[in-house]
Amino acid sequence: MAVSRVLILYTGGTIGMVPVDPDDPDGTRRPGSKDDVLRYVPGIGLRDGIEWELLSDASLPPIDSSGITPVEWLKIAGIIRREYQAWDGFVILHGTDTMAYTASALSFLFENLGKPVVLTGSQTPLFHERTDGRLNLIHSLRIAGHRATGLPPLPEVVICFGKRVVRGNRARKMSATDSDAFDSPNLRPLGAIETDVFLDRSLLLPVPAASFHTHSAMSNGVVDITIVPGLPPSTLEILLAGPAIQGAILRTFGQGNFPPNPELLAVISRAADRGTILLNVTQCPRGAVNMNQYEAGRILADRGVVSAGDMTPEAAYTKLSWLLATFPSTARNLVSRNLRGELSPP
Secondary structure, three states, X not given: OOOEEEEEEEOEOHHHEEEOOOXXXXXXXXXXXXXXXXXXXXXXXXXXXXXXXXXOOOOOOOEOHHHOOHHHHHXXXXXXXXXXXXXXXXXXXXXXXXXXXXXXXXXXXXEOOOOOEEEEOOOOOOOOOOOOHHHHHHHHHHHHOHHHHOOOOOOOEEEEEOOEEXXXXXXXXXXXXXXXXXXXXXXXXXXXXXXOEEEOHHHOOOOOOOOOEEOOOOOOOEEEEEOOOOOOHHHHHHHHOOOOOOEEEEEEEOOOEOOOOHHHHHHHXXXXXXXXXXXXXXXXXXXXXXXXXXXXXXHHHOOOOEEOOOOOHHHHHHHHHHHHHHOOOOHHHHOOOOOXXXXXXX
């Protein structure tokens, strides 16, 4: 029987949470330790021929994922780079709140990724008798341990959660409590989970021929702004005029429409003239930006705003942050190109 070696990186999140008060299991919870996780997963993967190790790196102590920042994304990428040659695949245990951001960020930080990197977590902790975490981890191990399970290799970052396997930079958290918390609104799931894991080979990215490496920088100069009816121009000015601001995500209406307020448009023009990259992302869960459809979208295109197409806000934010730090001179052109499967053709 073929054997696969999988590294599980524990970063925190609900899956590893434990009660602050052991006598009150339904009370406030905190991130548990590596040993807390190991206590509830003995023997998983062995029947499939998957040898795994759980790593809790000293540079990355377990945290609630609401505390994740680009610093942690770079640390995760560095750990995968360090361990890359020794393992057939990787599973990252992560909190659900920012999982789609982390999955998107890693997809851009990894260049020529040739092995599965699977993010998973849970809505209830492993210590809970009705936890969804154990099954999520088992299914993720089967994807990462493809040499043993016979599944096709997934040379990309994915989220395996509930009954879906979705591309990481296409994922969105759609529910705060459902076991199927993640979906891929503008790309059908890469796989489904029923009695086993089934992957759609027609959607999988090719295994790259070039050598794997990681990028090591992300910009902190990107702001994410939701456009709302009646947004004061002075507020938008404050958000865009900060000296550290290099780029902005504009979450606009419908197909990328913006209020035809001359004062708001003047703020947009001034930001564009300063060289700020403005990326137009629709607020709608599904669909794409088309700034040529309505005059309310054209007014942004005429002022140098770039269309994000059907990128998720999470992908748009992390992609622009990565590009501004890594390819600053070409970031404006690259941000609207499909680089990691995050963007559909026009």
